[in-house]
Amino acid sequence: MLLGLSTLALVHTAAAIEAPHVPGEIIVKFKSGKERSFFANNFASSGVAKDRSIKLSTGNLSVLKVTDKSASMTEMLEKLNNDPAVEYAEPNFIYSIDPVFSSSSKIKEVMESPFAAMGLETPNDTMFDKLWGLNNTGSNDPKGTAGVEGSDINALKAWEITKGSRDVVIAVIDTGIDYNHPDLKDNLWVNHGEIPANGIDDDGNGYVDDVYGYNFALDKGDPKDGNGHGTHCAGTIGAVHNNELGVAGVMADVKIMAIKFLTDSGSGSLEHAVKSIDYATQMNVDLMSNSWGGGGYSQSLFDAIKRASDKGIVFTAAAGNSGTNNDTSASYPANYAVPNVISVAATTSKNTLASFSQYGKRTVHIAAPGQNILSSVPNAKYDVFSGTSMATPHVSGAIGLLLAKEGRMDLEVLRDRVMYTGVPVAALKGKTVTGSRLDAYNLLTDTRPERTGPNPTLWTTHTLDQAFESNHPYENGKSITKRFTVPGAKFIRVRFAKYELESGYDYVRIADTAGNTIEKVTGTGENYVTDYVEGDTVEMNFVSDRSKTMWGYEVREIEWQ
């Protein structure tokens, strides 16, 4: 698969360490049986001390504290990562809810209910007619923005097939959930093996009083949401239908588990994220919905997601809200190349990519409604939020419907189905793998709209008889053009083995036969694949200006289909 990051064994770069982390804390995985000897041999000189363990099914991680106040985090990490007893060491990163843009005042249960049951059966929740993400009438954006009719997830048609099942368990890993919310209460997962608030782990699963889920931020049973973000996400997935109240979720029937690792201020540590994912994996949920991100690459987070993937559990993740291209600057956990990760961008009621949404034609799998989304917030209230955080639960809910209908399936098959049953949208071309918006009906029926672009999984590699490469270093003031043809190819793209070019000034332009520029490759990178040109011929044009030369570039392969 070409999706996702190709390099998994990233080293921690200085940039990654600059990502927010708990000061002075390092998470270490020791090689099997080596922890004791590490401390026995190095303790005096190591500059770190063990503070606590993270107990995992696959062997503990250790949280160390830096005791040598003169040592920098970077130095300590480097030292630990070079120690033969250590498998890896990384900062205890801090993640946060993707910043959301909320309306100023909370909406109480006051909206009128002018819905008319037309053709398709519609729930009688009073604010249903404001849920443009489920059914966009062109005039039901709650902020009054004029929308585009039909640019929704096609929920009404999907509900003719299934409205979900109480056998499907979805964990919302977030700021917790207001489990007393009247619009959510009946669709929450409840651990009947646990007697509430008796301080005893009644069901013996290792967690005390985990009735609705667990609060890893405060290491206690109660996952109450003092922020609103988690409750909002939960409402989009599964607010109760036909209760003449508030909103309706993508699923009418579901069990939502509340897992809190983000504090009420909206941030949480890698340690608590890993514990949350492991808890959900242990409880064998069907899907984890993750509207948060940040940090740098973390092996322990990757491993936790991989353990969930190995058990067949879906992991949806918000692509992020910094409006950047995720193919060139990764956001985690959305960018982990694990089969269960489905990375989600946000669309508007106008059927465009939301301005804040991150995107990536290789790394973002699908887009879904994420701007001006009305849903539940604590204390029986409702509010309008925007973010890829809001898009993600639409995808989680739609996959929940699919799981209700067909049960668990191979994760790559499922992810392909989400991507290829999506509706192609002009504004999303090149922004997600298939340039599409989620369509729940198509997903359930496996209806795949026709597409004109290449199939991301069908590329064939063609090794060039002679590599297209510069001298190393290259010369100033050059312009070299070469064309390569693969007879019969409909699409061609170029794989750069390596490039080091003065960023912005020296570049290799990729163009089609008509001379249209597809992409300019500049700066530095390795094993990089360009966007595709249409037709059987690709043109590469190396241009250098009059100053500064660097290593250059090397292309040995092009890919075609």
Ligand SMILES: *[C@@H]1O[C@H](CO)[C@@H](O)[C@H](O)[C@H]1NC(C)=O
């Ligand atoms: C893992 O950590 C737990 C405490 O969190 C501890 O009880 C257990 O002995 C540790 N296991 C190993 C193999 O070190």
Ligand SMILES: *[C@@H]1O[C@H](CO)[C@@H](O)[C@H](O)[C@H]1NC(C)=O
């Ligand atoms: C759903 O949207 C369509 C327009 O696409 C509209 O005609 C219909 O009334 C809407 N249904 C509900 C229940 O809002």
Ligand SMILES: *[C@@H]1O[C@H](CO)[C@@H](O)[C@H](O)[C@H]1NC(C)=O
């Ligand atoms: C709303 O739907 C429920 C379930 O179908 C039904 O019991 C209730 O009477 C409906 N309320 C209204 C006002 O139609």
Ligand SMILES: *[C@H]1O[C@H](CO)[C@@H](O)[C@H](O)[C@H]1NC(C)=O
């Ligand atoms: C996604 O966006 C983030 C934030 O800008 C960026 O750091 C990350 O590299 C992007 N993902 C990929 C795979 O490039």
